[in-house]
Amino acid sequence: MTPILEVQNLNRRFGGLQAVSEVSFAVAVGQIKAVIGPNGAGKTTLFNLISGTIPADSGQVIFNGQEIQGKQPWQIATAGMARTYQNIKLFPGMTALENVMVGRHCRTTAGFAAGMLNLPWTWKEEREIREKSLELLELLEIGDLAQVEATSLAFGQQRAVEFARALAAEPSLLLLDEPAAGLNMHETGEVARLISKIRDRGVTVLLVEHDMSLVMDISDEIVVLCFGQKIAEDVPTAIQHNPEVIRIYLGDGDV
Numbered sequence: 001m002t003p004i005l006e007v008q009n010l011n012r013r014f015g016g017l018q019a020v021s022e023v024s025f026a027v028a029v030g031q032i033k034a035v036i037g038p039n040g041a042g043k044t045t046l047f048n049l050i051s052g053t054i055p056a057d058s059g060q061v062i063f064n065g066q067e068i069q070g071k072q073p074w075q076i077a078t079a080g081m082a083r084t085y086q087n088i089k090l091f092p093g094m095t096a097l098e099n100v101m102v103g104r105h106c107r108t109t110a111g112f113a114a115g116m117l118n119l120p121w122t123w124k125e126e127r128e129i130r131e132k133s134l135e136l137l138e139l140l141e142i143g144d145l146a147q148v149e150a151t152s153l154a155f156g157q158q159r160a161v162e163f164a165r166a167l168a169a170e171p172s173l174l175l176l177d178e179p180a181a182g183l184n185m186h187e188t189g190e191v192a193r194l195i196s197k198i199r200d201r202g203v204t205v206l207l208v209e210h211d212m213s214l215v216m217d218i219s220d221e222i223v224v225l226c227f228g229q230k231i232a233e234d235v236p237t238a239i240q241h242n243p244e245v246i247r248i249y250l251g252d253g254d255v
């Protein structure tokens, strides 16, 4: 397997709490890999370490053969890693389409920076960004909502806008932090389908999720975190039958 991402012996402490402890795993090109675990297991912290949002105490994060720790967020984005957040972060007062257009900034030249500074965009560049962003909204099946204010959409649709915005940066690896958080069962099913669709377009996906049912259907492999430690890593059917995993999830009241 060709790994796109390798996490090696990653550690992160908050005061007296070891939030991520000696975690190692790899993500192969073209996979959907999931990290699951109860609330407080360290999933978001792990994500923040991988996306370079917070520094690790020790360990490596190798993306496409290169250590990404110490790099600036824009460098990591340009290298091909994009992420979404557990709490949806869309820009209020902007349409769905405009939110997606913002996601393209790391792939454009002066045009977009000029736009942000209220300088005139070049016509051609703006038109290209707009067309590409609309295509992404269509891919995520919300093309008809392009002109609607993003934060007024239903949660499931807001997730789709967030996915489109992340894809606008043309990532090779997409990190999704709890994409089903706040969604009802129907919306969760739709989001699962969209994630598979994104992978089928050639984007490798690493997602962390509290909800086991979402990841069972769509993941190729699953890592289970508990109190910051990796306790299992296997294909979904094996994870489903892993006694320690069952115990954790039953204890959590959440299977």
Ligand SMILES: Nc1ncnc2c1ncn2[C@@H]1O[C@H](COP(=O)(O)OP(=O)(O)O)[C@@H](O)[C@H]1O
Binding pocket: 014, 017, 019, 037, 038, 039, 040, 041, 042, 043, 044, 045, 046
């Ligand atoms: N910035 C922080 N400061 C202190 N403790 C934190 C911080 N972020 C997370 N934690 C703690 O680290 C543990 C793991 O949190 P988190 O990574 O958010 O878990 P998960 O995403 O799996 O629910 C929790 O006990 C949480 O309270």
Ligand SMILES: [Mg+2]
Binding pocket: 043, 044, 045, 086, 178
């Ligand atoms: Mg979290």
